[in-house]
Amino acid sequence: MSTGTVVIVGGGQAAAQTAVSLRQEGYAGSIVLISDEAVPPYQRPPLSKAYLAGQLAPERLFLRPLAFYEQQKIELRLDRRVTRIDVINHQVELGDGECLGFDHLVLATGGRPRALVCPGAEHPRLHYLRNVKDVAAIQSRLKPGAHVALVGGGYIGLEIAAVTRKLELEVTVLEAAPSLLARVTCPQVAGFYQREHEAHGVNIRCGVMVTGIDGDETHPALLTGDHQRIEADFIVAGIGLLPNVELAMTAGIICDNGIVVDEECRTSVPRIYAVGDCTQHPNSVYQTRVRLESVPNAIEQGKTTAAAICGKSKPYRAVPWFWSDQYDIKLQTAGLNRGYDEVVIRGTPESRSFAAYYLQAGRLLAVDAINRPAEFTVAKSWIAEGLRIPAARLADESITVKNLAAAA
Amino acid sequence: MSKATYIEHNGTIRTIEVDDGLSLMEAAVANMIPGIDGDCGGAAACATCHVHVAEEWMDKLPAMEALEQSMLDMAADSDHCSRLACQIKMSTKLDGIIVRTPVGQH
Numbered sequence: 001m002s003t004g005t006v007v008i009v010g011g012g013q014a015a016a017q018t019a020v021s022l023r024q025e026g027y028a029g030s031i032v033l034i035s036d037e038a039v040p041p042y043q044r045p046p047l048s049k050a051y052l053a054g055q056l057a058p059e060r061l062f063l064r065p066l067a068f069y070e071q072q073k074i075e076l077r078l079d080r081r082v083t084r085i086d087v088i089n090h091q092v093e094l095g096d097g098e099c100l101g102f103d104h105l106v107l108a109t110g111g112r113p114r115a116l117v118c119p120g121a122e123h124p125r126l127h128y129l130r131n132v133k134d135v136a137a138i139q140s141r142l143k144p145g146a147h148v149a150l151v152g153g154g155y156i157g158l159e160i161a162a163v164t165r166k167l168e169l170e171v172t173v174l175e176a177a178p179s180l181l182a183r184v185t186c187p188q189v190a191g192f193y194q195r196e197h198e199a200h201g202v203n204i205r206c207g208v209m210v211t212g213i214d215g216d217e218t219h220p221a222l223l224t225g226d227h228q229r230i231e232a233d234f235i236v237a238g239i240g241l242l243p244n245v246e247l248a249m250t251a252g253i254i255c256d257n258g259i260v261v262d263e264e265c266r267t268s269v270p271r272i273y274a275v276g277d278c279t280q281h282p283n284s285v286y287q288t289r290v291r292l293e294s295v296p297n298a299i300e301q302g303k304t305t306a307a308a309i310c311g312k313s314k315p316y317r318a319v320p321w322f323w324s325d326q327y328d329i330k331l332q333t334a335g336l337n338r339g340y341d342e343v344v345i346r347g348t349p350e351s352r353s354f355a356a357y358y359l360q361a362g363r364l365l366a367v368d369a370i371n372r373p374a375e376f377t378v379a380k381s382w383i384a385e386g387l388r389i390p391a392a393r394l395a396d397e398s399i400t401v402k403n404l405a406a407a408a
Numbered sequence: 409m410s411k412a413t414y415i416e417h418n419g420t421i422r423t424i425e426v427d428d429g430l431s432l433m434e435a436a437v438a439n440m441i442p443g444i445d446g447d448c449g450g451a452a453a454c455a456t457c458h459v460h461v462a463e464e465w466m467d468k469l470p471a472m473e474a475l476e477q478s479m480l481d482m483a484a485d486s487d488h489c490s491r492l493a494c495q496i497k498m499s500t501k502l503d504g505i506i507v508r509t510p511v512g513q514h
């Protein structure tokens with residue numbers, strides 16, 4: 001399978017990886033990547049880290065330089081939107097009515113920020129953070145001394161808190177759950193991050209619902225369920241992502257909190273694949289179906305899809321992983337902790353270098369490694385192998401990580 | 409512009425021109441050098457840019473930060489010449505540098 005046309009809808013990490021991997025797999029047909037963003041595919045992680053802080057030039061965000069796509073004969077159609085898929089005639093329709101035929105179609109449509117739903121949610125100073133345009137809008141407000149109210153204490157919200165504190169803004173984080181990072185981590189890790197942010201001067205309020213946005217054009221005020229009024233210069237909400245599934249759904253492709261795909265990223269319609277944040281896919285390590293929002297997931301699914309289109313089978317069976325950088329704290333997390341019944345802490349949070357291991361009936365499900373890259377690397381392979389390490393042994397720092405691995 | 413040479417585990421040699429300031433990972437990715445994926449974009453979080461630096465170039469490199477060292481401690485095929493290519497910024501001092509990509513990354 002080396003001729004024909006692959007059309008890729010989307011211009012993010014998953015789209016770019018699919019295109020690149022197609023060429024690496026020797027695909028000789030034409031590749032057309034259609035993105036509604038005006039710039040070539042870029043990395044999103046720095047948008048809440050170095051790039052937001054103004055420490056990374058825009059070109060450094062690009063996953064590949066523009067010349068690369070020319071050399072590899074990957075046609076980029078930027079600032080164009082796919083509005084319809086015709087599954088019978090194998091073509092996609094663009095916003096201006098142009099139709100493009102495909103032999104294989106790859107949906108890499110990602111997601112969009114979940115919007116705050118409350119009175120005043122259309123306030124011009126309520127921002128979200130997903131793309132470079134969002135960053136530009138937020139950056140125009142990053143003045144030392146300005147007050148930013150962050151709605152949502154997840155990784156993105158906390159990364160924004162770290163950057164804005166460094167830029168000397170006043171920062172308030174509002175989280176509806178009883179603790180930060182409640183959906184993704186254990187109380188020990190959440191508590192660690194809460195203390196770090198407070199030590200850096202971030203004002204954190206958990207268990208607080210935002211019920212409305214008030215105030216004039218330039219001074220929004222958040223109204224909360226406990227009848228407070230928090231005045232700010234601007235607001236950034238980071239309360240989750242909605243997968244972009246509408247295009248697929250309208251075409252009759254099965255969706256269920258994401259475009260449903262198999263281990264090789266095939267959707268319910270032949271010749272149509274889906275990759276990245278927009279997919280709901282099987283995970284063999286946990287025997288469950290998940291939708292993930294992470295770069296490694298986008299990359300692996302891109303590779304799998306390219307191989308499948310070239311008639312090779314490289315099923316996606318990786319341990320999910322993710323990282324987050326806040327201040328000088330590097331978090332690397334591997335695995336899915338869903339359903340854990342025990343947490344083992346190795347090292348001490350006070351030393352700012354520790355790991356939280358999540359176990360379920362003795363089996364290692366996941367790890368959060370804080371400033372411990374070596375442990376992250378090893379634990380990731382343990383999770384893949386389904387190892388069981390006794391809790392007491394895991395917690396025992398007199399046994400080196402290497403030996404833990406050797407004896408386990 | 410300085411030159412960097414990448415040697416694959418199978419012996420394939422590629423020499424490319426790299427703008428000063430770019431990392432050896434960024435340069436490899438832009439030129440589709442096999443064996444260097446750079447999945448985390450240079451955050452020293454993934455080790456998919458692990459390379460073995462030719463012995464004679466080792467002392468010309470700035471010292472490793474603790475996180476890079478720790479990341480490499482447990483990386484597959486790691487040895488005393490291991491570095492993360494994303495942490496090596498090109499400069500005229502490194503003009504001509506030679507690195508090898510580990511077998512496991514292919």
Ligand SMILES: Cc1cc2nc3c(=O)[nH]c(=O)nc-3n(C[C@H](O)[C@H](O)[C@H](O)COP(=O)(O)OP(=O)(O)OC[C@H]3O[C@@H](n4cnc5c(N)ncnc54)[C@H](O)[C@@H]3O)c2cc1C
Nearest residue numbers: 010011012013014036044045082109110276277293294295
């Ligand atoms: C601020 C921020 C920080 C993050 N930090 C990390 C991190 O530290 N580590 C990590 O692993 N992950 C991180 N992530 C998540 C990671 O960036 C995503 O998982 C990854 O970008 C997903 O890639 P994707 O290609 O699936 O989707 P996206 O990157 O969302 O790309 C989808 C693309 O498709 C386009 N599109 C959608 N519909 C259409 C259409 N109909 N026609 C044309 N184009 C369309 C969109 O505009 C977009 O360009 C972060 C994300 C954000 C926003």
Ligand code: FES
Nearest residue numbers: 446450452455494
């Ligand atoms: S690119 Fe991930 S560690 Fe270098």
